[in-house]
Amino acid sequence: MEILLLGNEALKQKAVPVKNITAETARLADQLIDLMHKGKGIGLAGPQVGVMERIFVTHVTGDEPRVFINPSILETSEQTSKYEEGCLSIPGVWADVVRPEKVKLQAWNEKGRAFTLETSGILARAVLHEYDHLEGVLFIDRLSEPKRNRVVAKYKRRR
Ligand code: NI
Secondary structure (H helix, E strand, O other): OOOOOOOOOOHHHOOOOOOOHHHHHHHHHHHHHHHHHHHOOOOEHHHHOOOOEEEEEEOOOOOOEEEEEEEEEEEEOEEEEEEEOOOOOOOOOOOEEEEEEEEEEEEEOOOOOEEEEEEEEHHHHHHHHHHHHHHOOOHHHHHHHHHHHHHHHHHHHOO
C-alpha cells in the first residue's frame, strides 16, 4: 500500500460507504494509521491509498489515533479560521486554508461502534481536510485559482 500523489485520478473521485465494518476494515484502519505515522502526517483517507471507501484516520498532537468510518458532518460553525495545511498526497508544499473553526460529526470506529465528536482547532481542521478527501476534494481546491497555481507549480518544481 502506498500514498497516491497529486495527479492520480483516484484523488478526485468520491468514495462510497463502507458496507460492513469487519476485521478487514480494522486492518485497513491500522494500515492507514501506520502510513500516516510514517509520513509524519496528522490524517490519511482511504482514497489516498486508492481505497475508494469512506474511511479516514487522524492523529493530532495530544490526541490518540482516531478512525472515522462513514462519517456525516452534522454541524460546522460559522466562525472560520485560517491555518497552514499540507497533505501527504501533495508532499513538500503548504498553504493557508480557511475552514470552519468547529465541527460536529457522527461516524463509526473500527470496532463498529457509532460515536459523535464535537471538536475545534487542529482536530476539526484535520477532520474537515480528511472528509474532503472522501468527496474527491484536495486542500488546494479550496484556494483561489492564482494561489492554487502557485502551489501546484512549486510542488512540480520540487518533484
Ligand atoms: Ni490530505
